[in-house]
Amino acid sequence: MALTDISTPPGGLTAGTRQQAGPAHGAQRWTPRLWGVLAVLCIVLFLDGLDVSMVGVALPSIGAELGLSTTALQWIVNGYVLGYGGLLLLGGRTADLLGRRRVFLIALAVFAAASLVGGLVDNGALLIVTRFVKGLAAAFTAPTAMSILTTTFAEGPARNRALSIFTVFGASGYSSGLVLGGLLTSAGWRWTFLTPVPLALGALIAGLVLIPKDRQRAEGGHDLIGAATLTAGMLLAVYTVVSAPERGWLHPLTLGSVVLAAALLTAFVVTENRVAHPLIRLGILRIGKVVRANLSLVALFGSYLSFQFVMTLYLQDVLGWSPLQMALALLPAGVLVAVGSPFMGRLIDRYGTARLILASMLSLSLGYLWFVFTAGATPDYVVTVLPTMLLLGGGFAFGFSSIMAQATDGIDDSEQGLASGLVQTSGQVGAALVLAVVTALVSAGAVGEGAGDFSQFDPGVNLVTWIALAGLVLNVVPLARRYRALTR
Secondary structure, three states: OHHHHHHOOOOOOOOOOOOOOOHHOOOOOOOOOHHHHHHHHHOOOOOOOOHHHHHHHHHHHHHHHHHHHHHHHHHHHHHHHHHHHHHHHHHHHHHHHHOOHHHHHHHHHHHHHHHHOOOOOOOOHHHHHHHHHOOOOHHHHHHHHHHHHHHHHHOOOOHHHHHHHHHHHHHHHHHHHHHHHHHHHHHOOHHHOOOHHHHHHHHHHHHHHHOOOOOOOOOOOOOOOHHHHHHHHHHHHHHHHHHHHOOOOOHHHHHHHHHHHHHHHHHHHHHOOOOOOOOOOOOHOOOOOHHHHHHHHHHHHHHHHHHHHHHHHHHHHHHOHHHHHHHHHHHHHHHHHHHHHHHHHHHHHHOOOHHHHHHHHHHHHHHHHHHHHHHOOOOOOOHHHHHHHHHHHHHHHHHHHHHHHHHOOOOOOHHHHHHHHHHHHHHHHHHHHHHHHHHHHHHHHOOOOOEHHHHHHHHHHEEEEHHHHHHHHHHHHHHHHHHHHHHH
């Protein structure tokens, strides 16, 4: 691949030999240009984290100024999730087929434009549209950035180090967004939309200069039926997940959407098994470690984002904390991820991804269990919330880089975009599904007995605890089998 030229001297590794020579390549000195490419990719991930957390803090102010109901406000978040989760798979594969650099830069330009428009509109519907467009752009930038990283850095120490640095910026973006969202919202919610614009434009200019042009692309690109059924099926599936709590899971429209989404995705699978050049090679789903990585990210994202949603509601709506107070309360988890992630590359090299993912699931499970057993009706911050956030931060620090490395490990360069898009789709759609169920459980608890203290949120926290425990079991079983095989 062209991107290996950044750190490989003339006459060095080629795309055909790079994977076999990974360790030697990983030991080479990183050139300033290579660092520059990594910086561009990290800025884009930083913007994704920054955007999600800043907008979440600003929602009450947006609703007050634009006169939006709670139902409408949720679509400022869900509109982004709809575009992002619905098109991630297509975004990753499109980068493989049309060129990673081209897709990455175009999507980044759209992201910057949507941010600018979102900060200027005075209409709630238009704001939601800009959020959908922004999510759509992120569906192309996120897997493309990941596939540029995994095809630039060879498997082994180089890629693990790059992934750990990449993770730091994602965690830093999210942590910074919590605090910045509280500060900027006090000056005006529009600044939460406008602040990412100069950063995105800077990354766009740097990407144009630093990221080399693609010389090779994956074969295929003629599967129009597959592209149409996948896009429609994923969009409808994500829409069904995020709209079901408001409409009702047994509402005819919800059930109809489920049936239609299933039919479209079934048609996609049938198409991919018959066409000469499928959009997505379904054989990737038969690789055990890839499937475990995808399910582990569902457990990680789904449980953590839902727990944060619960804590946001409790701290602001029940205890009356300000957005900045709430952000600072949840900040320790993000800080721990940012501090711990730089060391993950070396830990992956030494212990492997399987053990670190297991450590991640164990830390998550312990965090939720600690909260469940110590919270009571009014959780104490020092005794309950702070230890929980530290354990969750540890789970995220151990898990994110390890899961991403395992999801793309051993995958050919021509399918790195597909593998990246697949694991990120699992995380986003899985998180949306878990959050939808948690929202329904919390809403039902709010009208029940004990509303006003934490008891109304207990069902939601219990669900995320079981999800984390399922992720733990998923990763314990293969390691236990391997241990038994070695000791026989």
